[in-house]
Amino acid sequence: LKGKITTFHCRSNTPNPISYEVSSLEDLDRKICLAQEVYESKLWDNPLVRRSFFEHLTLQLIDRQADLMAIYCRESSLTEERFLREFSRMLHQIKVYEREGALRIEPLAAQSFNDRTLIKRLLPLGPIAVFGASNFPLAYGTLGGDTIGALASGCPVIVKGHPLHAGTSAFLAEIAEETLKCLGLPRGIFGHVLDDGFELGQKLIQDPRILGGAFTGSLVGGMSLFQLANQRKNPIPFFAEMGSLNPVIILDNVPNLEEQVNCLASAITEDAGQFCTKPGIILVPKEMFLKAQELLVQHFTAIPSHPMLHPSIYERYVSRLKEIEQHLTVNRFGEPIPWHGLSALVSLSLAEFLNLEPLHHEVFGPFTCLLSYEEPSQLKDLFRCIGGQLTVSFMGLNPENEPLWEFAQQYAGRMIVNGVPTGVLVERNMHHGGPFPSSTDARFSSVGEASLFRFLRPISVQKNY
Ligand code: NAP
Numbered sequence: 001l002k003g004k005i006t007t008f009h010c011r012s013n014t015p016n017p018i019s020y021e022v023s024s025l026e027d028l029d030r031k032i033c034l035a036q037e038v039y040e041s042k043l044w045d046n047p048l049v050r051r052s053f054f055e056h057l058t059l060q061l062i063d064r065q066a067d068l069m070a071i072y073c074r075e076s077s078l079t080e081e082r083f084l085r086e087f088s089r090m091l092h093q094i095k096v097y098e099r100e101g102a103l104r105i106e107p108l109a110a111q112s113f114n115d116r117t118l119i120k121r122l123l124p125l126g127p128i129a130v131f132g133a134s135n136f137p138l139a140y141g142t143l144g145g146d147t148i149g150a151l152a153s154g155c156p157v158i159v160k161g162h163p164l165h166a167g168t169s170a171f172l173a174e175i176a177e178e179t180l181k182c183l184g185l186p187r188g189i190f191g192h193v194l195d196d197g198f199e200l201g202q203k204l205i206q207d208p209r210i211l212g213g214a215f216t217g218s219l220v221g222g223m224s225l226f227q228l229a230n231q232r233k234n235p236i237p238f239f240a241e242m243g244s245l246n247p248v249i250i251l252d253n254v255p256n257l258e259e260q261v262n263c264l265a266s267a268i269t270e271d272a273g274q275f276c277t278k279p280g281i282i283l284v285p286k287e288m289f290l291k292a293q294e295l296l297v298q299h300f301t302a303i304p305s306h307p308m309l310h311p312s313i314y315e316r317y318v319s320r321l322k323e324i325e326q327h328l329t330v331n332r333f334g335e336p337i338p339w340h341g342l343s344a345l346v347s348l349s350l351a352e353f354l355n356l357e358p359l360h361h362e363v364f365g366p367f368t369c370l371l372s373y374e375e376p377s378q379l380k381d382l383f384r385c386i387g388g389q390l391t392v393s394f395m396g397l398n399p400e401n402e403p404l405w406e407f408a409q410q411y412a413g414r415m416i417v418n419g420v421p422t423g424v425l426v427e428r429n430m431h432h433g434g435p436f437p438s439s440t441d442a443r444f445s446s447v448g449e450a451s452l453f454r455f456l457r458p459i460s461v462q463k464n465y
Contacts, residue, residue, distance in 0.1 A: 003021065003022045003196075004019040004020065004021065004022065004196075005019060005020045005021075005022060005163045005166045005194055005196050006018075006019045006020075007074075007075045007163075007164060007165060007166055007167060007310070008075075008164075008310055008311055009074050009075070009077060010077040010307035010308055010309070010310065010311065010314065010338075010339035010340075011077040011307040011339075013338045013339060016074055016075060016167065018167060020166040020167065020170055020194055021194070022194055022195055022196050022200075023193035023194050023195060023200060025199075025200070025203065027193060028158075028193050028200055028203060028204060031158055031188070031191030031192075031193065032127065032158060032191070032204070032207050032209050032210065033188075033209070034156075034186065034187055034188030034191065035127040035156040035157070035158055035188045035189075035191055035209070035210075036127055036156075036188070036209045037186070037188050038127075038156045038186050038188035038189050039124070039126050039127055039155070039156055039211075041186075043185075043186065044124070044151075044154055044155075044156060044189055045105075045124065045154045047101060047102035047105055049185070050098060050101060050102070050151065050152065050154070051098060051102065052183060053151075053179060053180070053183060053185060053189070054094050054095075054098040054148075054151075054152070056179045056182065056183060057094065057143075057175065057176060057179045058091055058094055058095070060175045060178065060179055061087075061090070061091065061143075061175060062091070064171075064175060065087060067171070068087070068168070068171055068172070069083045069084075069087070071167045071168050071171050072137055072138070072165070072168050074167070075137070075164070075165040075166075075167055075168050075310075076134075076137055076165055076168070076309050076310075077306075077307040077308070077309060077339075078137075078271060078309070082271060083138075086136060086137075086138040086139050087138055089138070089139050089426060090138040090139055090143060090144065092426055093139070093144070093145055093148050093149075093426055094143075094148050096426060096449060097145075097148045097149050097151075097152035097449070097451075097452060098148075098152050100152060100449040100452050101151075101152030101153050101154065101452060104122050104153065104452060104456060105121070105122070105154075106121070107119050107120060107121035108120045108121065115464055115465055116462055116463060116464045116465065117462070117463050118460055118461070118462050119460065119461045119463075120458055120459070120460045120461075121458070121459060121461075122456040122457065122458055122459075123154075123456065123457055123458075123459050124153050124154030124155040124455065124456060125153070125155055125211050125212040125237070125455050125456060125457050126155060126210075126211025126212060127155065127156045127157070127158065127209060127210050127211055127212075128146075128150040128155045128156070128157050128158070128210070128211070128212045128213065128214060128455060129157075129158055129159075129160065129201075129204045129205050129210050129212070129213045129214075130142075130146045130147050130150065130157055130158070130159045130160070130213075130214050130215075131159075131160050131201060131213070131214070131215040131216070131217065131221070131225065132144055132146065132147075132159070132161070132162055132169075132216055132217075133162070133216040133217040133276075134162045134164045134165060134217075134309050134310060134313065135274045135275065135276070135309060135313075135364075136216075137162070137165045137168045137169070138168075138172075140216045141161075141162065141165070141168065141169060141172065142159050142161055142168070142169040142172040142173055142176075142192065143172045143175075143176060144216075145426075145446060145447055145451060146214035146215075146216065146446065146451075147159055147190075149214075149446075149451045149452050149454065149455060150212075150214065150454075150455045151189070151190070152452060153452045153455035153456050154455075154456075155211075155212070155455050156188055156189050156190070156191075157189075157190055157191070158190075158191040158192070158193065158204060158210070159173065159190075159191070159192045159193070160193055160194075160195065160200060160201040160204055161173065161192055161193065161194045163194060163195065163196055164309065164310040164312060164313075165309075165310075166194050169192070169194065170192070170194065173190070173192035176190045176192075177190065177192075198224075201225065202225070202228055205225050205228050205229050205238070206228055206232060208232065208233065208234055210236065211236055212236050212237050212238070212239075212454070212455060213225065213229050213236065213237070213238040213239065214238075214239045214240075214446070214454060214455075215238065215239065215240040215241065215242075216240075216241045216276075216446065217240075217241075217242065218242060218243060218364075219242045219243050219361065219362070219437055222240030222241070222242040222440065223240070223242075223440075225238060225240065226238045226240050226440050237441075237454070238440065239439070239440060239441055239444055239446065239454045240439060240440040241276070241390075241432070241433060241438070241439050241446045242276075242437060242438060242439060242440075243276060243361070243362035243364065243437075243438070244276055244277065244280070244362060244389045244390035244391065244434065244438040245280040245281050245360075245361075245362055245386055245389060246277055246278060246279050246280055246281070246389060246390060246391045246392070246393070246421045247279075247280070247281040247282075247283060247382065247383075247386070247389065247392055247393070248264060248279045248281070248282045248283070248393040248394075248395065248420070248421070249283045249376075249379060249392070249393065249394050249395065249404075249408075250282065250283060250284045250285070250288065250292065250395045250396065251285070251376065251394065251395065251396035251397065251398070251401055252285045252287075252288070252396065253396040253397075253398050254288075254395045254396035255395075255396060255418060257288060257291060257292065257295070258295060260395045260418070261292050261295040261296060261299075262295065262299060263419075263420050264279050264282060264296075264368075264420055265295070265296055265299035265300060265303075266299070266303075266420075267279055267420040267421070267422045268343065268366055268367075268368050269299070269300065269303050269306070269343050269366045270306075270422070271306055272305070272306040272307070272308050272309075272340070272341035272365055272366050273341065273343070273364075273365050273366030273367065274308065274309055274313065274341075274364065274365065275422050276390060277390055277391055277421040277422045277423075277424060278366075278368075278421075278422060279368060279393070279420060279421060279422075280362060280363065280367070280368055280369065281353075281368065281369045281371060281382075281386075282296075282368055282369070282370050282371065283350065283371045283372075283373050283379060283382070284370065284371070284372055284373070285372070285373060286349075286372040286373065286374060289347075289370070289372040292370060293345075293347055293370055296345060296368075296370060297331070297333075297345070300333040300334075300343040300345060301333050301334075303343070304334070305333075305334045305335075305337060305340040305341060305342050305343065305366075306340060306341060306366075307337075307339050307340050307341075308339055308340065308341045308365065311339060313364065313365070314339050314341065316364060317341055317363070317364060317365035317367070320358075320363045320364075320365075320367075321344055321363070321367065323358050324346065324356075324358050324359060324363070326358075327356055327358065328346055328348060328352075328356070329346070330344050330345075330346055331344060331345045331346070331347075332344045333345075341365045341366050342366070343366040343367070344365075344366065344367040345367070345368060345369075345370060346359070346367075346369050346370070347369075347370045347371075347372075348369070348370075348371060348372075349371065349372050349373070350371045350372065350373045350374075350378055350379070350381075350382060353369060353371050353382075354381060354382070354385050360385060360386055376400075376401055376404050377404070379404055379408075380404070380407055383407065383408060383410070383411040386411075387411065387435065387436060387437055387438075388411050388412075388413075388434045388435025388436050388437060388438045388439070388442065389411055389412050389413070389434050389435075389438050390412075390413050390414065390421070390432065390433070390434045390438045390439075391412060391413065391414045391415070391416060391421035391434075392408045392409075392411065392412040392414075392415055392416070393415075393416040393417075393419065393420065393421050394408075394415070394416070394417050394418075395417075395418055396418070397417055397418075410435070411434075411435055412434055412435075413431050413432065413433045413434030413435070413438060413439070413442065413445075414430075414431055414432070414434070424447050425447075425448075426447055426448055427448050427449075428448055428449045428450065429448070430445060430447050430448035430450075431445045431448070431450070432445050432446050432447035432448065432451075433445050433446055
């Protein structure tokens with residue numbers, strides 16, 4: 001239907017019954033206008049106003065949890081158990097970001113000089129455009145980390161909802177809008193639009209009244225919006241968190257190869273591997289290669305496949321595997337089921353990998369490359385080839401490998417020892433981001449209290465005597 005968005009349930013191979021209206025350009029313009037009014041009024045700068053909103057919002061979300069779960073599962077094919085984990089993470093983000101936003105309003109201690117004093121504090125950046133990814137409809141979605149972080153920093157927000165979970169997005173937006181109405185707060189604090197193409201999102205990021213952007217999603221989408229944000233007459237900060245290969249380096253002193261490979265196999269296949277931190281490359285010393293391959297194959301053969309989030313992610317996965325198959329054998333595991341992502345593996349040497357360009361970017365889904373290497377010093381070439389990563393993991397580490405560990409840090413947002421990269425904690429010391437191409441600005445995190453700094457700017461006030 002033209003002008004309508006319909007979502008799809010991959011688990012049952014059926015379209016969902018309800019369709020959603022595409023927003024008009026006039027609607028977008030009105031929402032930006034209201035957001036600008038809120039920003040200029042400074043009402044949302046008040047942490048007490050924000051606290052009452054977030055407290056009320058949390059109660060409303062808990063109250064409507066069952067309905068939200070039904071839409072979430074229907075649109076994403078994720079399980080109820082996964083919903084519950086993501087739901088509690090969403091509530092946790094609201095609580096900690098609200099608290100952090102209230103702290104950030106405090107000025108730094110004043111500095112006094114003979115003729116003046118200087119005070120520095122942080123101000124909200126202004127109206128923020130948010131684009132969420134489809135693989136975390138709650139944690140990185142309409143009321144996910146970017147939206148809540150920007151709101152908690154005192155910025156009004158306009159979300160371009162993900163069309164492939166349009167119902168979840170619209171339901172969350174409705175709860176936020178009702179919360180504002182119930183508290184008598186202006187509608188411009190939170191706006192939401194839906195589109196079945198890129199037009200609205202592109203107009204949103206190009207609008208001169210929008211003063212910042214946050215994106216979670218693919219490299220292509222992130223870079224396209226990043227370029228638009230930079231080409232404006234008034235360029236704005238645009239924080240894009242994108243895909244990553246998340247290399248895992250197994251060293252010859254790995255504590256327990258079998259246990260570690262089993263953990264890796266689960267991280268690759270859980271929820272059809274649809275995580276930005278999925279281990280996409282596993283490097284193994286050549287003498288352990290066959291054993292590691294055997295363990296991975298055993299695990300991949302034993303676990304049932306999982307439906308993918310939506311047909312478009314499934315089609316992207318299948319077409320990436322076909323692209324790779326033009327160069328080498330791709331081993332797939334399990335029986336084909338409509339819209340299920342079969343786990344898949346390629347095995348090759350590091351030297352071969354370096355010459356195979358299609359393997360140098362994320363394959364989003366339950367796929368990994370198992371690479372053999374001769375000696376750890378060879379691995380520097382891997383990082384030079386693939387560039388910045390959200391995570392780099394080492395399994396087994398000894399003083400001899402310290403130089404490689406140090407070298408790898410130039411390419412990583414988070415370094416992990418003897419663990420898998422999936423499972424991003426919402427904590428103060430978390431850094432979720434990394435050098436390009438994993439994000440557009442390695443200095444900022446999109447998860448944890450520090451993520452609020454993306455939406456704040458410093459101002460100094462100087463008083464002369
Ligand atoms: P996506 O296709 O890039 O979509 C994200 C959002 O951006 C959607 O609202 C999409 O709208 C919009 N968009 C994409 N291309 C656009 C363009 N050229 N112009 C305007 N808007 C555009 O991402 P996804 O497939 O939903 O999510 C999966 C990806 O997200 C994976 O690569 C994963 O690694 C990454 N991810 C990263 C993180 C992180 O923290 N780094 C976390 C989770 C996921 P349309 O749907 O209308 O295209």
